[in-house]
Amino acid sequence: MATLILNHLSKAYDGGRAAVNGVSLTVRDGGFLALLGPSGCGKTTLLRMIAGFEQPSDGSIVLGERVISTAEGVLPPERRNMAMVFQSYALWPHMTVAQNVGYPLKLRGVKGENLRRKTMEALDVVRLADLADRRPAALSGGQRQRVALARCLVTSPDVVLLDEPLANLDRHLRAAMEETFRDFHARSGATMIYVTHDQAEAMALATEIAVMSEGRFLQVAPPNEIYAHPEGRVVGGLIGQGTILSLPVGEGRERSLDRAACHALLLGEAGGSLCDVLIRPEHVRPAVDGIALQVRECVFTGERHALTLARADGSLLKAFSAERLAPGSMAVFSVERGWRL
Amino acid sequence: MATLILNHLSKAYDGGRAAVNGVSLTVRDGGFLALLGPSGCGKTTLLRMIAGFEQPSDGSIVLGERVISTAEGVLPPERRNMAMVFQSYALWPHMTVAQNVGYPLKLRGVKGENLRRKTMEALDVVRLADLADRRPAALSGGQRQRVALARCLVTSPDVVLLDEPLANLDRHLRAAMEETFRDFHARSGATMIYVTHDQAEAMALATEIAVMSEGRFLQVAPPNEIYAHPEGRVVGGLIGQGTILSLPVGEGRERSLDRAACHALLLGEAGGSLCDVLIRPEHVRPAVDGIALQVRECVFTGERHALTLARADGSLLKAFSAERLAPGSMAVFSVERGWRL
Amino acid sequence: MRRLPNANSQPGWLFPTVFLVILLLSAVPLGRLAYAGLAATFRSGLPPVLFETGTWRAFANTLSTSVLGMFVSVALGVAFALATSLTDIRRKRLLGFAFMLPMMVPPQITALAWVEMSGPASPLLKTLGIAPPLGTPQPLYSIGGIALLLGVQHAPLVFLAMQAGLSAIPRDGIEAARLSGAAPRRVLRDIVLPLALPGLIAGASIAFVSGVGNFGIPAILGIPASILTLPTLVYSRLASFGSQTFADLAALSLLMAVICAAGLAVQQRALSGRDYRTIGLSGTSPVFSLGPWRAPVEVALWLVLFLILAAPFAALVASSLVPAYGVPLNAETVSLRAYGEILFRQSVTVTAFGNSAFLATAAALGLLVLSFATAYLLLHRKGPAMAFLLVLIEIPYALPGIVLAVAFILLFAAPLPVLGFSLYGTIWIILIAYLSSFFAVSLKPVLSAFRQIDPALEEAARLSGAGLARRMRDVLLPIMAPAAGASVVLVFLIACNELTVSALLWSAGTQTLGVAIFNLDDSGSSDLASALSVLVVAMIVALMALLEVLARYLPDGVLPWRR
Amino acid sequence: ADLVLYTSQPNEDAQATVDAFKAKNPDIEVEWVRDGTTKLMAKLMAEIEAGNPVADVLLIADTVTLQRMKEAGQLLAYKSPEAAHFDATLYDADGAYYSTKLITTGIVYNTAADLKPEGWKDLTKAEAKNLVMMPSPLTSGAALIHAQVLTGLEGYGWDYYKALQQNGAAASGGNGGVLKAVATGEKAYGMLVDYMAIREKAKGAPIEFVFPAEGVSAVTEPVAILGGTKNEENAKKFVDFVLSEEGQQVSTKLGYIPARNGVAMPEGFPAREQIKVLPLDAASALKTSESDIKSFSDIFGTN
Ligand SMILES: Nc1ncnc2c1ncn2[C@@H]1O[C@H](COP(=O)(O)OP(=O)(O)OP(=O)(O)O)[C@@H](O)[C@H]1O
Ligand SMILES: Nc1ncnc2c1ncn2[C@@H]1O[C@H](COP(=O)(O)OP(=O)(O)OP(=O)(O)O)[C@@H](O)[C@H]1O
Ligand SMILES: [Fe+3]
Numbered sequence A, B: 001m002a003t004l005i006l007n008h009l010s011k012a013y014d015g016g017r018a019a020v021n022g023v024s025l026t027v028r029d030g031g032f033l034a035l036l037g038p039s040g041c042g043k044t045t046l047l048r049m050i051a052g053f054e055q056p057s058d059g060s061i062v063l064g065e066r067v068i069s070t071a072e073g074v075l076p077p078e079r080r081n082m083a084m085v086f087q088s089y090a091l092w093p094h095m096t097v098a099q100n101v102g103y104p105l106k107l108r109g110v111k112g113e114n115l116r117r118k119t120m121e122a123l124d125v126v127r128l129a130d131l132a133d134r135r136p137a138a139l140s141g142g143q144r145q146r147v148a149l150a151r152c153l154v155t156s157p158d159v160v161l162l163d164e165p166l167a168n169l170d171r172h173l174r175a176a177m178e179e180t181f182r183d184f185h186a187r188s189g190a191t192m193i194y195v196t197h198d199q200a201e202a203m204a205l206a207t208e209i210a211v212m213s214e215g216r217f218l219q220v221a222p223p224n225e226i227y228a229h230p231e232g233r234v235v236g237g238l239i240g241q242g243t244i245l246s247l248p249v250g251e252g253r254e255r256s257l258d259r260a261a262c263h264a265l266l267l268g269e270a271g272g273s274l275c276d277v278l279i280r281p282e283h284v285r286p287a288v289d290g291i292a293l294q295v296r297e298c299v300f301t302g303e304r305h306a307l308t309l310a311r312a313d314g315s316l317l318k319a320f321s322a323e324r325l326a327p328g329s330m331a332v333f334s335v336e337r338g339w340r341l
Numbered sequence C: 001m002r003r004l005p006n007a008n009s010q011p012g013w014l015f016p017t018v019f020l021v022i023l024l025l026s027a028v029p030l031g032r033l034a035y036a037g038l039a040a041t042f043r044s045g046l047p048p049v050l051f052e053t054g055t056w057r058a059f060a061n062t063l064s065t066s067v068l069g070m071f072v073s074v075a076l077g078v079a080f081a082l083a084t085s086l087t088d089i090r091r092k093r094l095l096g097f098a099f100m101l102p103m104m105v106p107p108q109i110t111a112l113a114w115v116e117m118s119g120p121a122s123p124l125l126k127t128l129g130i131a132p133p134l135g136t137p138q139p140l141y142s143i144g145g146i147a148l149l150l151g152v153q154h155a156p157l158v159f160l161a162m163q164a165g166l167s168a169i170p171r172d173g174i175e176a177a178r179l180s181g182a183a184p185r186r187v188l189r190d191i192v193l194p195l196a197l198p199g200l201i202a203g204a205s206i207a208f209v210s211g212v213g214n215f216g217i218p219a220i221l222g223i224p225a226s227i228l229t230l231p232t233l234v235y236s237r238l239a240s241f242g243s244q245t246f247a248d249l250a251a252l253s254l255l256m257a258v259i260c261a262a263g264l265a266v267q268q269r270a271l272s273g274r275d276y277r278t279i280g281l282s283g284t285s286p287v288f289s290l291g292p293w294r295a296p297v298e299v300a301l302w303l304v305l306f307l308i309l310a311a312p313f314a315a316l317v318a319s320s321l322v323p324a325y326g327v328p329l330n331a332e333t334v335s336l337r338a339y340g341e342i343l344f345r346q347s348v349t350v351t352a353f354g355n356s357a358f359l360a361t362a363a364a365l366g367l368l369v370l371s372f373a374t375a376y377l378l379l380h381r382k383g384p385a386m387a388f389l390l391v392l393i394e395i396p397y398a399l400p401g402i403v404l405a406v407a408f409i410l411l412f413a414a415p416l417p418v419l420g421f422s423l424y425g426t427i428w429i430i431l432i433a434y435l436s437s438f439f440a441v442s443l444k445p446v447l448s449a450f451r452q453i454d455p456a457l458e459e460a461a462r463l464s465g466a467g468l469a470r471r472m473r474d475v476l477l478p479i480m481a482p483a484a485g486a487s488v489v490l491v492f493l494i495a496c497n498e499l500t501v502s503a504l505l506w507s508a509g510t511q512t513l514g515v516a517i518f519n520l521d522d523s524g525s526s527d528l529a530s531a532l533s534v535l536v537v538a539m540i541v542a543l544m545a546l547l548e549v550l551a552r553y554l555p556d557g558v559l560p561w562r563r
Numbered sequence D: 001a002d003l004v005l006y007t008s009q010p011n012e013d014a015q016a017t018v019d020a021f022k023a024k025n026p027d028i029e030v031e032w033v034r035d036g037t038t039k040l041m042a043k044l045m046a047e048i049e050a051g052n053p054v055a056d057v058l059l060i061a062d063t064v065t066l067q068r069m070k071e072a073g074q075l076l077a078y079k080s081p082e083a084a085h086f087d088a089t090l091y092d093a094d095g096a097y098y099s100t101k102l103i104t105t106g107i108v109y110n111t112a113a114d115l116k117p118e119g120w121k122d123l124t125k126a127e128a129k130n131l132v133m134m135p136s137p138l139t140s141g142a143a144l145i146h147a148q149v150l151t152g153l154e155g156y157g158w159d160y161y162k163a164l165q166q167n168g169a170a171a172s173g174g175n176g177g178v179l180k181a182v183a184t185g186e187k188a189y190g191m192l193v194d195y196m197a198i199r200e201k202a203k204g205a206p207i208e209f210v211f212p213a214e215g216v217s218a219v220t221e222p223v224a225i226l227g228g229t230k231n232e233e234n235a236k237k238f239v240d241f242v243l244s245e246e247g248q249q250v251s252t253k254l255g256y257i258p259a260r261n262g263v264a265m266p267e268g269f270p271a272r273e274q275i276k277v278l279p280l281d282a283a284s285a286l287k288t289s290e291s292d293i294k295s296f297s298d299i300f301g302t303n
């Protein structure tokens, strides 16, 4: 186990734009990095470079003391002691579930009873022990994904790469697997890199979150930091929910806006140049005094209703409400917090 | 377009337990049914039977006036005018993105400029217009999924089957696609059946939700109904978050429990036989008077913190909190509502 | 309402149609031969061949030469397929291109060239100064020699089938194995070979069956050493055609059919209980870097190619340049007369080129359609009837050409019932016989490709509204382009060279290249025969070059040497 | 076509024969099929079995084969007026078939060989150890007849073949293989039909051919009319033509020894008197052919 360093890493596929573009990052030994970003931004490509499947067009990857990838050459994947859950699972169709999971162990010389036991343990963790003898073709989508997970975690890799490993699992299983990741991470101390579209997952698991867009890193920070203080429109729009409003904000002021500041801005009382302000729905609450907004939409999400609210000038805000509010009606809300991007 | 009726539908794969087991359901013409259930419960199998890929072991499927599947025979898929997003996408690797999407149109005799225009429209909707000439192999996971989506929605099918169609998309794209589904549904009036693990998605889109487990339907009801009044432990545990406690509840009482009833139960003041009670985290709120609980875990999820709280007897409750509470500390909560399962 | 078909079944007409075609191409001619055999048996008792120890020795020889030959083919074919599709060696395309050519040199010529190459008169050994003295026994006149040459001759069959199999392996499966810690050799053993197994087995089984039915090589290498195989035995029976000959033929054919069925049973066993369907996309294969091994591997491959292609081909060219056997090739003796004669004087060669080109093309394309329909059926239906169909398809290919031709003459010499005219003596009977004979060759790669394909790809097309023909054309065929390419190339190459079937079925105006070459050689014009052979090879190379130029307009992966 | 000919003559020879016939009978359209005897017989027999033989005239192989067909009732008897000019041993008394030429089997040797063989027994000498090759009776009709004739010769019998076998002689496929083996120097000596050796030598191959003094066997490429022919008149015309002086000269020009008396020898051959052709009784040869093949196989282990 060792620190993983990406140095100005770039990758362009044949004759296309760069899929990953000058990315630099240090994931400290035993870190847990979540990689967030819109579809097609280069997350998988980055993981594939770390695993050694793709040769960088530029830059290098260093693991501990060793340079493991440069534009000139790469250390073969089989000598990296990494493990990965592929976005496409990459199960071997000719092997049973148990064989799929046990294969990395077999390669490490584990045999006989020991092999069987460890394989079954890994399958138990993903709750597939009773399907051990099935072929992948006879599994459901989520079951396949769990086999891939078990295979990834069965050994003690230095670096674990997870490419949307829970995308096809139901909520409960997902929660259980998150728990497993946390355990595994604590126990093995492996460096983990985790691609997901589920922010709650990312927030809950990661020690650091990197937000990627169009091949670049926009911000790398711990979860609460990135949620509270996103940098720029893209990160602000990507992390958590919320709306970004262009409001006139005077120069030199605090980036963190309190209730009073928010209300002043929203009511147009502050002057100055236009600036992007992020307002999250959980900070927009029904109140006795505050700002009157029109309910545009009210969508039931189970636990609560998601509201879309319109200001007088037509710009929108989001909020939650335990009760259903009729679309079209007016209501008064207070905005507790805002963040200048 | 017509009503889709499933009659005691069952399917057992060669020599295994039944993957779908005596399922009956009526999806009215133009209905939007969301199918929820744990991994491996038979959702994909059910969709595949509706599409005509699998022959039921028992039961039948009726679309409008026609019996389209029985244990004796099935109407071939190509004559059903349905469309599906496959869990594995099933893109044709030899065709470009545009060709993949345009193929169903071509089969319906759409040609030339018209074909091109409709294809590009569909690609625009999934925001892939600039990748029209790529091969699927050169796409990211989410991009592939969007191609599959575009291909599914490009024609005017009577029934649309969606098997976790948004699993690999980021939140924003997901929201946009949900919007697209809603539009498509409103515009085409097609009957939609939607498999997802994301309950918010299901709640937001569906007119009805079916909860499946081990091949059976446990409950079929509109979203708010199923959220508020789940039937049985499994549905209760599956829909929304929440914990299920075994509490002594007197006979013949209301199933819906208010704050007073909840507190009485939780404090052990009520007598009677044990009964499962579901308590949702949004109904457990920090309060001045109420029940003292110990904070076991406090996990940051971005918007808020998810708390795991322990009662004196060690049983757990969940709650949300805007602020971080130190694990181990005690706090007072009020429980606003409960539901006897 | 009408009764509904089964979920995984095809249109109702498919099974009867395919069944009927196979019946017509295989069961009916074979049945006609069996009938003649039985009639002869009733006339004069059980065929004596069945009771001669020589027959059983020939049976054993056939089995051992074809099994050993199969191993040689597999070793060569797999090595070339792996090297050209999974490693970073240079000039892959040229290697793949060249490796298919040995199939184009008629087996007799290959055999003679090897005999010459390893005998006392070998120009190669003479140049090296290690030629054995006059009269040294020829090492190739042995079971091992026959097997070696059968192996060399049929290696391209394995190569093509294997390449088609390799092209269907998902890239991420290999990557996952490597990341699990498997070195390239382990990946090869644990992932690549098992996943390519359908292709490998298809190739091995065509090579095996080809060995069972081969006449040219055991005729030249076996007879001098008194090693008879079933095809040479058949031939010797035919030399003195008597009352019992039909019974003999039928009995010997039965033995060959038994070998085939046994081979098929082994094949089915090897494939059974496994699932090779890839899930999701199978992208371009990754490339293993050979590192310091690259140069040695390249040298080894080119050396093998030299031995199996350059040497026989050089012998062919040399004998086309001198007027008679044994005349040394030097400045005085060399002449291009033979080429002039072939190209400008012999009118038959032009006809033969035309006929063979037509027959080979029609057979290759016709069988492609047939193979797709049959493979589709075989994969969606199970049961003993299907196993029986497979055996039926395979037998005609396993029988020596002369036996198949006799069966077709028996069937077609008389005017067709009802229709009243006779196909006999027209080019169509040769085409039908080719369809019958090469069905197995065409089917194997296609069937194995079907085994590897993700069924969801077809399902998606069905749900889009594509009927069987439509989705075959638009989806399955292009996805299986490598297998389709292999199938077409294999049949085309074999048919171009075919000799015996067309020899017996031809009449004036319908002779083929194989017949023309044979006739020239038989009448002592070895120079003309060699020249024509060289021209055939040149034609094939030109054709492949043309395809290479047109590659842009063809589906990806159809051209076997371009993968 | 007005006449269909099945022949095992080489291409150019068959063409020459047909051309000469057509020159005399311009209104008869001849279609001909040529192939090796074995294949041609297989084709013919299959056609007969199917009940629709295509051929009218055969110009094929040897008298033994045609004797077999005659006995099976598959030939038409025709007494040709030209028969008078032929030795009685060269045609069937009932007129079922007529020999058209003599293809003798003698000894060929590579000019590099140490020994210049003159008689059959030279092939059993120590100098020829492992250096002799002959066509196998199992594949070549001529080779079977050769064996039958030689074993019938005073002082030879099957012992001669045993001696050959012990001397390492090889019995391989057909005449072509022997020619190639000897011409290329793989073997030094071979039993081979005359015209092949003489033609190849004329083209420059390093070989010599001898007609051994004890005598040579000959196959005679007989002509016959197939029973049930639909073109009987034309077929008879063809038979007469082939046997005529003119027809026989075609053979001579092609390098074969003519069967008809009084026709000149082809180029490269010694005078007819110097070649002693050993006679063969087709009927008895046919009877013993199965056992002869067996005897041969027993000695050479083949089959
Ligand atoms: N071909 C098959 N042969 C045998 N069993 C199968 C086959 N396909 C699926 N199954 C089993 O049937 C059950 C239902 O599978 P299905 O694919 O319908 O699940 P699912 O609800 O779609 O799950 P997921 O959410 O994981 O995709 C699973 O337990 C699975 O293992
Ligand atoms: N083989 C390839 N050739 C060309 N372009 C490619 C190839 N693979 C991926 N790309 C492109 O590179 C970009 C980054 O792809 P990547 O797979 O890394 O995205 P991603 O962030 O993993 O997206 P997703 O969340 O959808 O999986 C995408 O725009 C994609 O279209
Ligand atoms: Fe002959």
Ligand SMILES: [Mg+2]
Residues within 6 Å of the ligand: A043, A044, A045, A087, A163, B140, B141, B142
């Ligand atoms: Mg990705």
Ligand SMILES: [Mg+2]
Residues within 6 Å of the ligand: A140, A141, A142, B043, B044, B045, B087, B163
């Ligand atoms: Mg599923």
